[in-house]
Amino acid sequence: MSIETIAKKDPRYTTLIKGKNARFPSSEADAASRIELCEDAADVALALQRAVSEGLRPTVRSGGHCYEDFVYNNPGGVILDLSMFADTTPLPGGPKYRIASGAQLGEVYSDLFKRYNVTIPGGTCGSVAAGGHISGGGYGLLSRLHGLTCDWVSAVDILTVDAGGKVVPRRVDHKHDPELFRACRGAGGGGFGVITNFFFDELPQVPQEVITANISFSWANMTEERFEAILKTYGDYWETRGKDPDTWGLFTVFGLTHRSSGHIGISIQFCNPDGTCSDLKVLNEFLGLFEPCGPVQTTPAIAAVTGGERAMHHAAPEGCWGQQMMSRHLWLDANVRGGGGGGGAGGEQRAKYKSCYMKRNFSSAEVACFYKHLTTMVPGVDLTRSTVLADSFGGAVNRKELAETTGVPQRQSVMKLQFITYWNNDKDDAAYTEWIKEFFNDVYSGPDVDPKYKGTPYWNDHYQGCYINYPDKDMLAYPFWPQLYYGDQGLVPVLQGVKRRYDPNNIFHYAMSIRA
Amino acid sequence: MRDRLLWNRRDFLQVAGCASLSVMSTRLPSLSAVGKKGNTAATPRFAYVGYAGESAVVTNGFSHRIGVFAIEGKRWRPIGAVPSDHPSFLTLHPTERFLYAINEVDRYENLPSGAVEAYAVDAKNGSLTLLNRQPLSLSATAPRHMTVSPDGRALVVAVHGGGAYNMLPINEKGSLGRVSGILKETGSGPDEEHQQAAHPQMVMFDRMGRLLGADMGSDRLSVFTLDNGRLSVMARSDARAGSGPRHMELHPSGSLLFVANGLDASVSCYGYDEKNGRVLEQLEHVSTATNSSGGKRAVLMTMHPSGEFLYTAHRSGKDGITVWRSNSTGALRVAQHEGDGLQSLHAITMAPDGSSLLALSRKSGSVVRWSVDQRSGHLTEPVQVAKVQAPMSMVVKYL
Numbered sequence: 032m033s034i035e036t037i038a039k040k041d042p043r044y045t046t047l048i049k050g051k052n053a054r055f056p057s058s059e060a061d062a063a064s065r066i067e068l069c070e071d072a073a074d075v076a077l078a079l080q081r082a083v084s085e086g087l088r089p090t091v092r093s094g095g096h097c098y099e100d101f102v103y104n105n106p107g108g109v110i111l112d113l114s115m116f117a118d119t120t121p122l123p124g125g126p127k128y129r130i131a132s133g134a135q136l137g138e139v140y141s142d143l144f145k146r147y148n149v150t151i152p153g154g155t156c157g158s159v160a161a162g163g164h165i166s167g168g169g170y171g172l173l174s175r176l177h178g179l180t181c182d183w184v185s186a187v188d189i190l191t192v193d194a195g196g197k198v199v200p201r202r203v204d205h206k207h208d209p210e211l212f213r214a215c216r217g218a219g220g221g222g223f224g225v226i227t228n229f230f231f232d233e234l235p236q237v238p239q240e241v242i243t244a245n246i247s248f249s250w251a252n253m254t255e256e257r258f259e260a261i262l263k264t265y266g267d268y269w270e271t272r273g274k275d276p277d278t279w280g281l282f283t284v285f286g287l288t289h290r291s292s293g294h295i296g297i298s299i300q301f302c303n304p305d306g307t308c309s310d311l312k313v314l315n316e317f318l319g320l321f322e323p324c325g326p327v328q329t330t331p332a333i334a335a336v337t338g339g340e341r342a343m344h345h346a347a348p349e350g351c352w353g354q355q356m357m358s359r360h361l362w363l364d365a366n367v368r369g370g371g372g373g374g375g376a377g378g379e380q381r382a383k384y385k386s387c388y389m390k391r392n393f394s395s396a397e398v399a400c401f402y403k404h405l406t407t408m409v410p411g412v413d414l415t416r417s418t419v420l421a422d423s424f425g426g427a428v429n430r431k432e433l434a435e436t437t438g439v440p441q442r443q444s445v446m447k448l449q450f451i452t453y454w455n456n457d458k459d460d461a462a463y464t465e466w467i468k469e470f471f472n473d474v475y476s477g478p479d480v481d482p483k484y485k486g487t488p489y490w491n492d493h494y495q496g497c498y499i500n501y502p503d504k505d506m507l508a509y510p511f512w513p514q515l516y517y518g519d520q521g522l523v524p525v526l527q528g529v530k531r532r533y534d535p536n537n538i539f540h541y542a543m544s545i546r547a
Numbered sequence: 548m549r550d551r552l553l554w555n556r557r558d559f560l561q562v563a564g565c566a567s568l569s570v571m572s573t574r575l576p577s578l579s580a581v582g583k584k585g586n587t588a589a590t591p592r593f594a595y596v597g598y599a600g601e602s603a604v605v606t607n608g609f610s611h612r613i614g615v616f617a618i619e620g621k622r623w624r625p626i627g628a629v630p631s632d633h634p635s636f637l638t639l640h641p642t643e644r645f646l647y648a649i650n651e652v653d654r655y656e657n658l659p660s661g662a663v664e665a666y667a668v669d670a671k672n673g674s675l676t677l678l679n680r681q682p683l684s685l686s687a688t689a690p691r692h693m694t695v696s697p698d699g700r701a702l703v704v705a706v707h708g709g710g711a712y713n714m715l716p717i718n719e720k721g722s723l724g725r726v727s728g729i730l731k732e733t734g735s736g737p738d739e740e741h742q743q744a745a746h747p748q749m750v751m752f753d754r755m756g757r758l759l760g761a762d763m764g765s766d767r768l769s770v771f772t773l774d775n776g777r778l779s780v781m782a783r784s785d786a787r788a789g790s791g792p793r794h795m796e797l798h799p800s801g802s803l804l805f806v807a808n809g810l811d812a813s814v815s816c817y818g819y820d821e822k823n824g825r826v827l828e829q830l831e832h833v834s835t836a837t838n839s840s841g842g843k844r845a846v847l848m849t850m851h852p853s854g855e856f857l858y859t860a861h862r863s864g865k866d867g868i869t870v871w872r873s874n875s876t877g878a879l880r881v882a883q884h885e886g887d888g889l890q891s892l893h894a895i896t897m898a899p900d901g902s903s904l905l906a907l908s909r910k911s912g913s914v915v916r917w918s919v920d921q922r923s924g925h926l927t928e929p930v931q932v933a934k935v936q937a938p939m940s941m942v943v944k945y946l
Contacts, residue, residue, distance in 0.1 A: 060725065086711075086730040088685075105731055106684065107777070114856040194744060196733025508570070535744040536710055536733045540686040546659055 034078050035068040054381045055103035063105040068112045072227040075111060076190050079225060080198045082109040083538060085337055091221045093133045094160030098384045099502045101541035111225060113162055125228040126186055132162035147233035148293030157434040165229050165326040166219025167500035168439050172282045172300045175426030177235040181216040181437055185232040189215060191224035192538045214529045218438030220499060222345050222544035238306035242314060244357045245329040246321050247296035247337060259398045261324045266392030269423050269445040278313050279426040280304050286337035287421060289414040290406045296337025308359060383464050385471045386501035387452040387488040388441045396477040404470040412462045416453040421446055440518035466506055487515055502543050548639040591618045593673030593944040595646060597634030599937035604824045613648060615673055616933055623933035629675050631664060635939045636692050641699045644668055645676060645721035653688040663704060665723045678722040683713045684729045684901040697756055705747040705760060712760060714748055714778055727776030734765025737789045738810050748793040754801055757824045763791040763809045770824040784826040787815055796850035803877045805857060807848035808900045812836045814846060814859060816877035830877040835859045837866045849897040856924030858904060860892045870924050885926045893939060
């Protein structure tokens with residue numbers, strides 16, 4: 032146990048005072064006064080108590096991938112860094128599986144596979160760590176087959192601060208502090224306490240093999256009609272056929288990247304529900320849907336802009352399906368490669384994100400908006416790294432009862448969108464944040480949105496709001512933003528009760544934390 | 548840092564005629580000091596009252612205002628108003644060239660925080676011009692009180708809702724810089740409704756330039772020092788459990804601290820060690836309850852500059868003002884009871900020369916002024932000096 036404290040004069044301060052999004056801290060005055068590097072749960076408790084006793088605001092990070100300024104805009108405060116607390120070995124006498132908050136997904140997949148042949152159905156960015164990822168949901172390529180990572184969590188170690196200002200370590204589960212436990216399964220995000228460990232009684236087995244594939248379309252000869260046909264083909268599958276359990280081993284990410292990048296593309300991972308690739312009928316059926324849409328050969332360069340890099344790392348192609356390359360991999364090889372894949376951010380990059388849960392196929396009005404903003408040219412603004420990732424969703428995620436026992440109420444969606452724009456120069460901040468804001472606002476001001484909630488994908492027949500792990504401060508302009516993320520079926524009052532009870536002094540707060 | 552002097556009555560009367568003195572007394576929460584060159588006794592010139600607007604229509608986003616009044620003898624003539632959101636506390640810079648207002652809100656520019664405003668005060672006609680507004684720190688919602696440092700360079704805010712203190716630098720021209728120091732408090736008390744967490748209520752400077760803070764949520768009195776734009780804790784002391792300290796007055800000798808409590812209709816007197824910046828043990832505790840009131844009531848309080856008389860009332864009570872006589876040991880005796888039937892008092896303050904007392908009555912929408920007998924401390928000749936809709940704060944300008 033040894034806490035390394037890094038204050039302003041330390042040479043490591045400049046590097047560690049920020050995370051993966053170069054926008055934050057927004058200015059020197061917004062930066063924390065020190066970083067506390069913790070190596071175990073006892074370190075975290077001590078560092079947290081110090082911060083609270085000194086009257087300083089603690090914020091927490093493990094992987095450093097927070098999309099907003101929740102960690103790094105902490106003027107004069109303390110950053111609790113859990114990135115070195117990365118154990119994946121169970122505690123003595125403890126539950127079967129344990130993941131410490133600092134463990135990065137790449138390591139987690141690797142360790143759990145090697146030791147137990149199991150995995151968590153988490154995300155694709157190897158350097159994202161468990162703390163924020165799992166407490167805010169944690170989904171990825173195996174989510175249609177196995178649900179969200181938070182769905183599998185059976186207990187959590189969390190440090191809270193009582194009314195008197197004393198740190199209280201807790202082990203919470205469905206029997207002990209059940210409402211706090213529920214909050215940690217999807218609404219946690221550092222708003223109630225510091226989570227140090229996640230525990231699982233059970234985890235899904237790793238697929239034996241998966242097939243990765245790619246379908247790309249060129250912008251060069253794209254027309255609006257063809258664009259609509261492609262998107263609607265995609266969305267129709269997820270709204271209908273994608274609900275059948277035999278398709279749940281199929282997961283796709285459609286990278287709708289701006290025209291200036293040259294291509295849009297769907298990257299695919301497939302296996303049968305039993306974890307084998309013995310029957311490719313479902314995959315071929317899906318691929319076949321797009322043949323009439325005139326796809327082009329996917330190259331590494333294309334895959335790089337459409338997020339299909341995973342499909343391209345193959346020793347030898349298994350074969351060709353039409354013009355598309357397909358290859359068979361052992362699951363771990365396909366999923367853990369150099370960390371950081373897909374997420375993109377490397378520390379010098381600036382980014383802005385938005386999200387939407389969709390229950391239905393794209394509508395013509397939405398498609399028209401997508402087409403407009405993805406083909407618009409803004410002078411002096413390079414949009415080659417601006418995209419909307421339309422992920423397949425649903426399947427095992429949509430077990431109704433999980434809305435009552437977890438902090439994730441979105442259990443009827445079939446697609447999940449992530450709007451992303453990347454840029455490098457701070458002088459371009461306004462141009463890029465405006466572009467994405469206008470785009471999003473346009474899409475969600477159409478006929479499918481209730482005028483009361485114009486500008487947002489508020490819950491109705493088409494939408495289930497937004498995803499808290501893709502947080503977007505622009506949504507603060509709407510008084511119903513908590514319901515956007517957590518629904519209006521009673522979860523928000525539950526979370527407010529948790530806040531009042533377990534964090535009465537509101538020690539754990541950020542721009543979008545639950546307000547009691 | 549300018550010299551600060553607390554006057555007792557005798558000293559004041561001796562030097563009142565002296566042309567070259569100017570005194571800053573920031574011990575009075577909503578009144579600044581007196582000492583215009585050449586006056587025999589300072590005459591109040593303008594008054595500022597934060598209040599809810601006349602109509603329900605919101606202009607510029609605010610239906611609340613700060614009204615400006617010209618003080619003409621025992622009458623306040625309204626001469627203007629500026630829009631301001633929930634201006635529940637006002638204070639003047641020691642030079643009286645600038646006025647600061649709390650915006651007691653839970654949200655500012657979509658973030659959970661309160662805000663503070665800086666106004667320039669016109670020396671001739673007393674009018675206000677907004678200089679700027681600063682948000683408080685994230686989660687510093689519902690600020691309650693503030694005070695300017697004796698050197699006029701910093702503003703410290705007691706944040707009731709968010710449970711913290713914020714410090715902001717004051718620029719040369721009187722505008723506010725962004726928050727430079729944040730001190731988050733924790734703590735609780737036995738009152739389940741009001742003491743689930745820390746709730747700082749008031750801040751004030753002692754004669755040594757240290758800051759005292761009263762916390763109604765944690766039953767705590769704290770002494771802070773200011774270094775480099777930040778607050779550090781110097782000493783902590785526990786007030787009576789469940790009393791909920793909300794307002795402080797320092798005796799001119801510097802050795803007694805009177806605390807009006809927010810939760811149990813009482814006033815406590817503690818010893819104060821000015822040299823070392825420490826609150827000492829409780830010396831006196833009296834209930835302010837009268838026949839028709841009592842129980843859990845917040846107490847308003849102000850002190851005569853001589854330290855010999857205290858004036859208390861119950862917030863939202865109808866039982867008027869009690870005058871207490873205090874001696875050098877802090878013992879308190881009731882001297883008079885005045886103003887029964889006065890509706891819903893929201894604030895009471897004393898003129899720096901001890902000659903008059905002002906009270907805000909929210910329900911009857913008025914500002915009432917009493918003359919104070921300098922020997923007995925008794926209140927006489929109540930006059931309604933102004934009619935203002937739902938007043939919530941006030942400050943008087945002398946210079």
